[in-house]
Structures are given as structure tokens and as C-alpha cells.
Amino acid sequence: MVRISVDEEDLGDCKPGMTILEILRKRYGGDLKGILGVKISSRVLSLRDEITDSSEITTLKITDPEGMTLVCDSLAHVLARAVSRIIPDATMASLSSGQNEFSYDFKTNPITEETMSQLQKIMIEILKDAQTPQIERLSKTDLLYMFRENAFKKTIIEGLDENSEDHVVWHLGDFADLCHGPHLLNLREIDSDAFELKSVSAVHWRGDRRNVQLQRISGVAFPSRKDLVLHQKECKELEKRDHRRIGKDLRLFMLEEDNPGMPFLLPNGMTIVNRLVEFWRDTHRNEGYQEISTPILLTKDLWLQSGHWHKYAENMLITALDEREYAIKPMNCPGAILVYQNIIHSYRDLPLRYSEIGLVHRHELSGVISGLFRVRAFRQDDAHIFLMESQIADELDKVIRLIDNTYRVFGFSYVVDVSTRPEQFIGNVETWERSTSILMEVLRKRNMAFRIKEKEGAFYGPKIDFHIRDCLGRYWQCGTIQLDFSMPERFNLEYLSSDGGSRRPVMIHRVVFGSIERFLGILIEHYGGKFPLWLCPIQIRVLPVTDSQLGYARTVADKLRNLGLVTEIDDSQNSISKKIRMAHKERIPYMVIIGSQEENESCISVRTLDNETYNQLSTDSFCESVICKIKTKTLGYQLVI
RNA sequence: GCCACCGUAGCUCAGCCGGAAGAGCAGCUGACUUGUAAUCAGCAGGUCGGGAGUUCGAAUCUCCCCGGUGGCUCCA
Missing domain, CATH: 3.30.930.10 (Bira Bifunctional Protein; Domain 2)
Incomplete structure (x- = not known):
């Protein structure tokens, strides 16, 4: 007998050789929806695997990182299934999957982006169809026979230990693929709106340039549509920060x-x-x-x-x-x-x-x-x-x-x-x-x-x-x-x-x-282009509200320049709103606004790139604060007045 | 270097099943003198990445080259 606990609840003694599925039923009854696999120590196992030793089992849901690896593994197989439908002469080589990504390499003619969107649609169909993949455990000899026409799979199988249980055959209808697991029991657990095929590229078998060239299709997957959308937003944020763009x-x-x-x-x-x-x-x-x-x-x-x-x-x-x-x-x-x-x-x-x-x-x-x-x-x-x-x-x-x-x-x-x-x-x-x-x-x-x-x-x-x-x-x-x-x-x-x-x-x-x-x-x-002050190519821009403040604005700008601050003056005919907009776009840390009020009171108003405003400031205290920031290489534009 | 995709005005892009090159922003000129993220009007701006081909006619179709993007490989 082996002692088993599931999600920190002790189930007492169990018969060795029970499948994890059977053990989970003891704990949760018939409804195992949402449980993708389990973790024992740090090892991820499929629900079909058998337990031979005393174990503390933790169930994995789609929100667990390891749960997603199971989803990604299955998505790679589903991708292969989709490819086999529309490109019958493609030969499956190897797949890889991570927490939020999966890819599959095929020997085939170059795949275009058009084909990619077609593939994505077929994958969604397959997932909606939600057949249950069947797993078949075969000896190395039988595996070799089964994949005798696929040189890549044969090479993979030949590299396996004689009694290895690492690889099984993953069946979906009449489609069969070699799988090193662990795998999902049911494709229904995958949200068909939460994955996306990303790119196709040329790679070499086993990463060696001397080997034949393969086509790699890769994609990303997330627990839910919401997470995928979030990922897409992050990609957009990256694009905005792209140094080529900002440069x-x-x-x-x-x-x-x-x-x-x-x-x-x-x-x-x-x-x-x-x-x-x-x-x-x-x-x-x-x-x-x-x-x-x-x-x-x-x-x-x-x-x-x-x-x-x-x-x-x-x-x-x-x-x-x-x-x-x-x-x-x-x-x-x-x-x-x-x-x-x-x-x-x-x-x-x-x-x-x-x-x-x-x-x-x-x-x-x-x-x-x-x-x-x-x-x-x-x-x-x-x-x-x-x-x-x-x-x-x-x-x-x-x-x-x-x-x-x-x-x-x-x-x-x-x-x-x-x-x-x-x-x-x-x-x-x-x-x-x-x-x-x-x-x-x-x-x-x-x-x-x-x-x-x-x-x-x-x-x-x-x-x-x-x-x-x-x-x-x-x-x-x-x-x-x-x-x-x-x-x-x-x-x-x-x-x-x-x-x-x-x-x-x-x-x-x-x-x-x-x-x-x-x-x-x-x-x-x-x-994101908002450099620390000491690195900014232009540190300050003086913005007169109208031309009548140009004189005073120049006086202020000269004073700042004389203190070593890189200062520009916007003497264009634009409105103050436009001047501010331009300064923002150019990532100028400090906008010194000079209107009649500032001129009359011999002070300045400052607006920072982070949209903080400091009104009726003395030029001296502004300079002091800015110079200190530069000297100490402080990050951020907040003034200490 | 390999695979896919892309290349039209300074920038962002539209036009592309062949039939006179377009818009917005930026620029220039003028008017407006403005209080915290785009004032208005006018003008100017393009060998449609380069070359070859198909055609009466190519930004649009085909091929070759160059460059860019995303990957592979490699790396600071």
C-alpha cells in the first residue's frame, strides 16, 4: 500500500498502480473538470499515469503555470493534426512547448501566412469538436514500426531507452503522433479563443545547419481569451517602446x-x-x-x-x-x-x-x-x-x-x-x-x-x-x-x-x-524614451504663452543655460496647447510655461513630462532642484521644492 | 546565411483583380496672440526600394537584386 494525499488532504492508503484519475475520483468524485494534470514534487504527470509510490499530489488547473504546459503540448499535437489535413505530404519532425508557447517543425514546402490563418481555423474546429485523444503505450520496437515512414520520429525513438515510458502514441481519430507527455486527458480543457499562431520560420533539424531545413510553426496560448488579449496589449506596449521607433x-x-x-x-x-x-x-x-x-x-x-x-x-x-x-x-x-x-x-x-x-x-x-x-x-x-x-x-x-x-x-x-x-x-x-x-x-x-x-x-x-x-x-x-x-x-x-x-x-x-x-x-x-534628466538631450523647454512674453522667456532661458541646463525656447506661433503637445512628443522633461502672470510676478510655472504642475515657482528654486537631480543622477522628474 | 511577410511624400498610411499618384501629420507662406496634449487657410513635396520582363499601357502581374520586420542560428 502507498500513502497518498491530494491537494493536502490525506486519502490514506491506496493500492499501488492506481491511476491518478482513480485517485482523484476518491477525492473529488466524478467531476474532474478543470483538472489538467497533477504535480508530484516538481514532476508534472498526466491523469492517466499510475502511482507506484507514496505521494503528495497537487492538482494542476489552467491557471497554474504547469497546467498551461499541458495545454501547450496538446496544442502542438492539434497543430500537427491541422497541418496533416491541409498539407498531407508534410512530415512531422519535432515539437516543443513551454508555459505559454508551442511549436512544431515540419518537413514541407514553405508555409505562407495565409496557410497559417487557415491552420488556426482548423485548430479551432478540432478543439470545438473536442474528441478525447487516446493514448497508446507501445514498446520501442512497436513505436519504430508505427513510425517507420517518418525518419525524424524514428531518430527520436531510436534515442529512447529500451524500457522508456517517456513516449507514447497520441491518437486523435485517425491521426497519430508521438508524444513524450505529460498530456491532457481532454481537449475540452483548452479555450479555443485563447491561442494564436504567431510565426513561421525556417529551422534546421536538431538546430544543426548541416541538417535538412524544416518549417517551424509557432504559437502562443493562455488560460483564457482575456489573457491572450493582455498578451497582445503587452506586445503593443513593446512596439511603442521599440528603440527603432523612438530613436x-x-x-x-x-x-x-x-x-x-x-x-x-x-x-x-x-x-x-x-x-x-x-x-x-x-x-x-x-x-x-x-x-x-x-x-x-x-x-x-x-x-x-x-x-x-x-x-x-x-x-x-x-x-x-x-x-x-x-x-x-x-x-x-x-x-x-x-x-x-x-x-x-x-x-x-x-x-x-x-x-x-x-x-x-x-x-x-x-x-x-x-x-x-x-x-x-x-x-x-x-x-x-x-x-x-x-x-x-x-x-x-x-x-x-x-x-x-x-x-x-x-x-x-x-x-x-x-x-x-x-x-x-x-x-x-x-x-x-x-x-x-x-x-x-x-x-x-x-x-x-x-x-x-x-x-x-x-x-x-x-x-x-x-x-x-x-x-x-x-x-x-x-x-x-x-x-x-x-x-x-x-x-x-x-x-x-x-x-x-x-x-x-x-x-x-x-x-x-x-x-x-x-x-x-x-x-x-x-x-520608453523618458530618460533620466542627466541623460536627456534637451532638459528644459521654455514655452511663452504669447509673443509678448518672449522677452521674459528669453531671460529665463538664458539663466537656465548659464547654469548648464540644456534649454530650448519655443518661439513658434503655435498655441500654448500645441507647444505642450510638441514638448510631450519630444519627451522634454520640463516645460517652463511663461504667461503674463509669470512675467508680472517674475516667476515661472513648470509642467513635467509626467504631467505634474508647479505654479508660481521661483526660477532659482526650480534650478536648484533640477541641478541637484542631474548631479545625483536621480530617476524621475518630480521636483523637490 | 535560411524561411515567411513587408517596401508608395520627411513620418503614419490609403490606392494594388492593369487605364492620368492620394490623405493626415511634419515643412514653407500668411492670418490669428492664444493659459496647460493638435487655431485656420494656402503652397510645396513622390525615379511608387532598384533592375529586367509581360502589355497598347505597370505602384498594381512575373522574375532577379537590395533593404526592413518576425523567427532559426550566432552574439556585445
């Missing part, structure tokens, strides 16, 4: 058809970049960095020595100069190394921190470039630190603190990954293990949680990656800290130790923003 509207940068992947920064965008870089210079100077600048074009010999010519050739842009081959730098490290080699270093110089805002170019595939997020030319806020092995832990701690302090200023939280030794690596295993454990030890000492990404380190060393979380909950990789024992080796870097002997330094490569262009893109979306 165009606010004239921050431009993208030009004949130079794809090469963003042009416009005056407004450059203002923001300059403020970011000024901030970056301040913090780095305080941390003992020395800024350098290395050429964009460097000789082939250097790239041969660094290993880039072999390891990174595909992404490098090659050119020639005076019959010698050169490459446009895709990374800044070799340049920094040449600077290190320029003079002999003593152990007293270390850690030696060279920082560089380096413009790099990479030949990214045309299909991946996108806005500022993925480009072919970008600035990195790079630094290369040369140090002794004994200094690694302290230096890492410093770099982490610098990164943490920087992200804090923008209101970003972040998560951290440690990537370990990859299959292809250089150096010796012992050094790798030691340095990897140093990375983890430093994080632990700081009480920082981290995920471990096995075998994802750079070929020359392990690394810590920082993924910042924006206000919409999306993560972006920005900062990275990489330990490198390889480049110093390749370039025979040395320093003189206290005993007069030559030693090899270690290198740390690190960025905080990552790519300045990408970081700008993230900031645009994070703030």
Missing part, C-alpha cells in the same frame, strides 16, 4: 539602407552617448583605469598571433594597405596588448588597467542585424587589466563592484552567469579549474547568486556574464568579465617580479555597458 521620433540615431548594421548617431543620440561616456570615464578614473585608444586597422600578423585570424576569420573584415593585409578590429584586446608591450613592466605596475572606448566592426550575418541591438559597427567600453595571478580575486571583486554600481544608477537589476571550460580550450585543465573556482569564490563572498553555464566559457578562459533586467522583465547581456591566460602566452607578455625574474601576467577582459550602441537601445526601451 527615429526623438532623432537619436538613423539607420541607412545602403549601410546596413552601421548606425549613425544623430546629435540627440550622441548627447546621450557622450553623457554615458563621461560618467564611465569618471568612474573608471576613480578605479585606477588609464584610457587608451588603439587603431581600427591592424596588421594581419597581429591577428595571426592573437588567434583571431583562425578563430574569428568569418566575422572579420579584411582590407589592404600598401600591399600589406590588414583587418578592421573586431575586438580591442590585441591593440591593448601592443600598448602593454610598449615598455617593460614591473610587478609594481600591476594591476595595470587600460580602458578604451573602442570602435569595432564585425561581419554579422545579414539576418541577425537589428536596430541598435545587433549591429556590424559598435563601440565597446572595453578594458584590459594585466595582473599577477595572486591579484585576480581582489581585482575581480573591484570589477564586479564597478559593474554593480553602474547598473544601479540606471535602476537595473541583473542576473549573473559563470561560464566554465568549453570543449575547445587552450591552457591546462588545472589552471582552468583554479580560475573558475576563483570566479565563483569571489561571487560567493559578495553573496551574489549565479547560474553556472557549463562549457560556455571563451576558449581562452572562464567568464562572468551580467544580464540586466529592464522594466518589462526582459534580460539583456551587457557586462562580461573574462579571465585570460592565453593571450599573455601567445604574445609572450612579461613583467619583472620582485626577485628580478620574468613572469607572465594574466589578463582580464571586461566591459560594463557591453556595446554602447546596444546599451543606448536598452535604455531607450527601458525608459
Whole structure:
């Protein structure tokens, strides 16, 4: 006998081998509507599964995340069923499902969007028809026989253990599919108005480019129509915040058809970049960095020595100069190394921190470039630190603190990954293990949680990656800290130790923003164009109500400018309402309204971008509050008067 | 690089089963002098992404190229 509880109610002893369905009936009677599956510990099971051990069972409803995974799994099968109806020669390959998404890959001719909407209609019909899928448990041999004509399914089945119960056959009428479960008992549990087919794309079998090309249809699903509508609204919100949209509207940068992947920064965008870089210079100077600048074009010999010519050739842009081959730098490290080699270093110089805002170019595939997020030319806020092995832990701690302090200023939280030794690596295993454990030890000492990404380190060393979380909950990789024992080796870097002997330094490569262009893109979306005051290209606009206040308005504007505040004056013939509307659209944080009343009383009225108004304010107290905000890099526009 | 979709005025878009290129906003000119998210009128603005083809005639149909969007893969 096994002891079973369901939803925290003890059912006492049950016979092993009972199905979950039977057990649930003991608890809830015949009406199990709304129960999609169950969870035992963290394992999700179907109602048809059998119980062999004592268990605490939790039922899963459509509102539970795990409940939705069951729905998505079924929707993938239903999609396959729909495809089999209108594209009979499509071969089902593999499916995947998550909490709110599902997809199925097929070997077939390209699928158009028209077909997609047709498929969606058929799926709805199938769901409304609400047949109960039948599950058939077969041996591996029988599965292989059943799917003998489907090479993809055969490959999947061949990969199964001999006695695996992981895969079953999912029947819906005369349609049969391989299912790894757990699955829904009844399609009636799915709201046919709460899913949507989203996109079709070309993928390769098992993600390997050498394999055949498949068509992937993917969709999203939610517990109810209401949730789907909410999701659609969120997508619209994302669209509104799209940095490409806002970048165009606010004239921050431009993208030009004949130079794809090469963003042009416009005056407004450059203002923001300059403020970011000024901030970056301040913090780095305080941390003992020395800024350098290395050429964009460097000789082939250097790239041969660094290993880039072999390891990174595909992404490098090659050119020639005076019959010698050169490459446009895709990374800044070799340049920094040449600077290190320029003079002999003593152990007293270390850690030696060279920082560089380096413009790099990479030949990214045309299909991946996108806005500022993925480009072919970008600035990195790079630094290369040369140090002794004994200094690694302290230096890492410093770099982490610098990164943490920087992200804090923008209101970003972040998560951290440690990537370990990859299959292809250089150096010796012992050094790798030691340095990897140093990375983890430093994080632990700081009480920082981290995920471990096995075998994802750079070929020359392990690394810590920082993924910042924006206000919409999306993560972006920005900062990275990489330990490198390889480049110093390749370039025979040395320093003189206290005993007069030559030693090899270690290198740390690190960025905080990552790519300045990408970081700008993230900031645009994070703030929706409403940047913190210290970053705003235009901080204040003075709006006279009529022309007769122009004189006083100019006096006020001059005063603000003299205090270093970026101030414009709207001397157009527009109505005050229109002027306000324009300023809002241009995301100007402060609108200083000047009418006859303000002029007579020698004061100003202020309206913020967040629609707060401050009337009859003295110019001085406004300035004081704004300047303080800029100095402290405060977020938000609320004035403290 | 691969698949689908898209490309018309500076911006947002209409026109597209072939038959004289349109609107709103922005711009310019003028009038209005306005109190917290669009004052009114006029003017100007386009090799319809590029090239080839079909046709008496192509923004519209076909093919090739370029670029963009969403995915795949890759990454800062």
C-alpha cells in the first residue's frame, strides 16, 4: 500500500498502480473538470499515469503555470493534426512547448501566412469538436514500426531507452503522433479563443545547419481569451517602446539602407552617448583605469598571433594597405596588448588597467542585424587589466563592484552567469579549474547568486556574464568579465617580479555597458524614451504663452543655460496647447510655461513630462532642484521644492 | 546565411483583380496672440526600394537584386 494525499488532504492508503484519475475520483468524485494534470514534487504527470509510490499530489488547473504546459503540448499535437489535413505530404519532425508557447517543425514546402490563418481555423474546429485523444503505450520496437515512414520520429525513438515510458502514441481519430507527455486527458480543457499562431520560420533539424531545413510553426496560448488579449496589449506596449521607433521620433540615431548594421548617431543620440561616456570615464578614473585608444586597422600578423585570424576569420573584415593585409578590429584586446608591450613592466605596475572606448566592426550575418541591438559597427567600453595571478580575486571583486554600481544608477537589476571550460580550450585543465573556482569564490563572498553555464566559457578562459533586467522583465547581456591566460602566452607578455625574474601576467577582459550602441537601445526601451534628466538631450523647454512674453522667456532661458541646463525656447506661433503637445512628443522633461502672470510676478510655472504642475515657482528654486537631480543622477522628474 | 511577410511624400498610411499618384501629420507662406496634449487657410513635396520582363499601357502581374520586420542560428 502507498500513502497518498491530494491537494493536502490525506486519502490514506491506496493500492499501488492506481491511476491518478482513480485517485482523484476518491477525492473529488466524478467531476474532474478543470483538472489538467497533477504535480508530484516538481514532476508534472498526466491523469492517466499510475502511482507506484507514496505521494503528495497537487492538482494542476489552467491557471497554474504547469497546467498551461499541458495545454501547450496538446496544442502542438492539434497543430500537427491541422497541418496533416491541409498539407498531407508534410512530415512531422519535432515539437516543443513551454508555459505559454508551442511549436512544431515540419518537413514541407514553405508555409505562407495565409496557410497559417487557415491552420488556426482548423485548430479551432478540432478543439470545438473536442474528441478525447487516446493514448497508446507501445514498446520501442512497436513505436519504430508505427513510425517507420517518418525518419525524424524514428531518430527520436531510436534515442529512447529500451524500457522508456517517456513516449507514447497520441491518437486523435485517425491521426497519430508521438508524444513524450505529460498530456491532457481532454481537449475540452483548452479555450479555443485563447491561442494564436504567431510565426513561421525556417529551422534546421536538431538546430544543426548541416541538417535538412524544416518549417517551424509557432504559437502562443493562455488560460483564457482575456489573457491572450493582455498578451497582445503587452506586445503593443513593446512596439511603442521599440528603440527603432523612438530613436527615429526623438532623432537619436538613423539607420541607412545602403549601410546596413552601421548606425549613425544623430546629435540627440550622441548627447546621450557622450553623457554615458563621461560618467564611465569618471568612474573608471576613480578605479585606477588609464584610457587608451588603439587603431581600427591592424596588421594581419597581429591577428595571426592573437588567434583571431583562425578563430574569428568569418566575422572579420579584411582590407589592404600598401600591399600589406590588414583587418578592421573586431575586438580591442590585441591593440591593448601592443600598448602593454610598449615598455617593460614591473610587478609594481600591476594591476595595470587600460580602458578604451573602442570602435569595432564585425561581419554579422545579414539576418541577425537589428536596430541598435545587433549591429556590424559598435563601440565597446572595453578594458584590459594585466595582473599577477595572486591579484585576480581582489581585482575581480573591484570589477564586479564597478559593474554593480553602474547598473544601479540606471535602476537595473541583473542576473549573473559563470561560464566554465568549453570543449575547445587552450591552457591546462588545472589552471582552468583554479580560475573558475576563483570566479565563483569571489561571487560567493559578495553573496551574489549565479547560474553556472557549463562549457560556455571563451576558449581562452572562464567568464562572468551580467544580464540586466529592464522594466518589462526582459534580460539583456551587457557586462562580461573574462579571465585570460592565453593571450599573455601567445604574445609572450612579461613583467619583472620582485626577485628580478620574468613572469607572465594574466589578463582580464571586461566591459560594463557591453556595446554602447546596444546599451543606448536598452535604455531607450527601458525608459520608453523618458530618460533620466542627466541623460536627456534637451532638459528644459521654455514655452511663452504669447509673443509678448518672449522677452521674459528669453531671460529665463538664458539663466537656465548659464547654469548648464540644456534649454530650448519655443518661439513658434503655435498655441500654448500645441507647444505642450510638441514638448510631450519630444519627451522634454520640463516645460517652463511663461504667461503674463509669470512675467508680472517674475516667476515661472513648470509642467513635467509626467504631467505634474508647479505654479508660481521661483526660477532659482526650480534650478536648484533640477541641478541637484542631474548631479545625483536621480530617476524621475518630480521636483523637490 | 535560411524561411515567411513587408517596401508608395520627411513620418503614419490609403490606392494594388492593369487605364492620368492620394490623405493626415511634419515643412514653407500668411492670418490669428492664444493659459496647460493638435487655431485656420494656402503652397510645396513622390525615379511608387532598384533592375529586367509581360502589355497598347505597370505602384498594381512575373522574375532577379537590395533593404526592413518576425523567427532559426550566432552574439556585445
